Amino acid sequence: MNPSISNLYQVIVTLLFVVSIALIALEKIERHKIAAIVIAILLAIRAISFEDFVSFVDWDVIGLIICMSIYSVILEISGFGKWIAYEVVTKVRRPLLLLYTIILFSGIVSLVLENSVTVFIFAPIAFEIASILGIDIERVLIGMALTAGMAGSATMVGDPPAIIVAGRYNLAFTDFIIYRFKPSMFFIIFTPMIIATAIYILQNYRNLKKKYIDVVKVDENYIDRKFVLETTIFLFVKVALLSFRKELGIPLTLSAIVALAGLYTTRLVIHRDFKCIKKSIRDGLNYKLPLFLIAIFLLSNSLKKYGVTDTIAGFIIGNIGEDIFILGMAIFAISAILSAFIE
Incomplete structure (x- = not known):
């Protein structure tokens, strides 16, 4: 390529990157729309070819994220998060310990669910606890949002950045727990999260007058325990396949597809549950996040292609x-x- 043209592309790609970051930070335009514009510009000015478009994007990562989104919807429908919340609030009666546990568990659940979904699931329980204790619900929800956000990076399936790293460096699920015989991201994230949650609770609620909670109302009948069990089993199947994917030589997406296929088969054959499958596909097949990640792959590799990085x-x-x-x-x-x- 002509050096002057290459330098021009270098400037354009850099400006595109800076402007995109600024627009995302300002939150005036939805990020998937910014992504669509970035992709269109890169292709229109021929900064990338069709071959680049195919090779720059880690389609295995995109596939896993789509499958995870679908599975997250199924976990939400099954009452997986509500079941965990129910188990917590029926066994813990001391206010400070209950607040600590429910906020901490929102982080634990976000290991397998999207952060926003986790907070949405735990919110009704949080409202009930806040009402009984006579405390501000906003602080409880902020605590849940913080732990959910932190825990997302602790495992391979928590957040898209972790999945991208796993795809780029061929990491297994267990590599996020122990890597080369040393504690990995799970411990690096969870240790400070446990401490930070305790500090947050003590800072905000140490002067609570109520020392014991009699009853927290939870609609246990709403939880389909068989459904929760089935989703948990196939969730472990996915984690197991992701843990041994290097030994088995299977891509990221296949691990998630096997889990989805197994759960879908179970719901169809045993329960005739067409409604769940339709809802999970309809709500889970959200094009916005995959489109955004495709733009990130293309833009970051374009920066590398033209020597900006x-x-x-x-x-x-x-x-x-x-x-x-x-x-x-x-x-x-x-x-x-x-x-x-x-x-």
């Missing part, structure tokens, strides 16, 4: 040095700051 890396090393620890801390700090404004 190499230039940035050279600039960082030139100013910070080659010390791995310092470089790592700098990158983590930049990522943390950006994630405060951008999802």
Whole structure:
């Protein structure tokens, strides 16, 4: 390619990246619309070819995320989260411990459910607890949102960024727990989450007058325990396949497809539950997140194609040095700051 044209593409792709980040941070335009515009521009100006479009995107990651979205809907329909919440509120009677446990469990459930879905499921329980204790519901929901957000990065199936990393570096589910015989993301995330939740509870509720809760109303009849059991079994099947996918030589998407197929077969053959399948496909097949991730793949690889990432890396090393620890801390700090404004 002509150097002048390459330099022009470098400038355009960089501007496209910066403008996209700014628009996402401002939240004036939905991110999937920004993604569609980015993809259209990259193709229209021929910054990427059709071959680039196919090769730049990790379609295995996209497939797993779509399947996970569908499975999350099934977990929600089954009452999986409500069942966990019910078990918590019927066994814990001390207010501080109950608040701590319910907020912490919202994080645990978000390991397998989307963060927003987790908070939505736990919200009715939170409202009931807040009403009995006479406390502000907003603080409880904020605590749930914080733990759900933190826990999403603890396993492979928690959040899209974790899935992208797993796809890029061929990681298994267990690599997020123990990696090369050392504690991995699960412990790195959960240890501070346990401590942070305790601090949050003590800061906000240590002066609670109520010392014991008699009854928390939960509609147990709404929970289909057989359905919960079935979804849990096939969830473990998916986790097992993701854990041994390197040994089995199977892609990410296939692990999720097997779990979905098994659960769908069970619901159809045993329960004739066509309604659940229709709803899970209708609600789970959301094009917005996959479209956004496709744009991210294309944009990030375009930056690499035209040497922008190499230039940035050279600039960082030139100013910070080659010390791995310092470089790592700098990158983590930049990522943390950006994630405060951008999802």
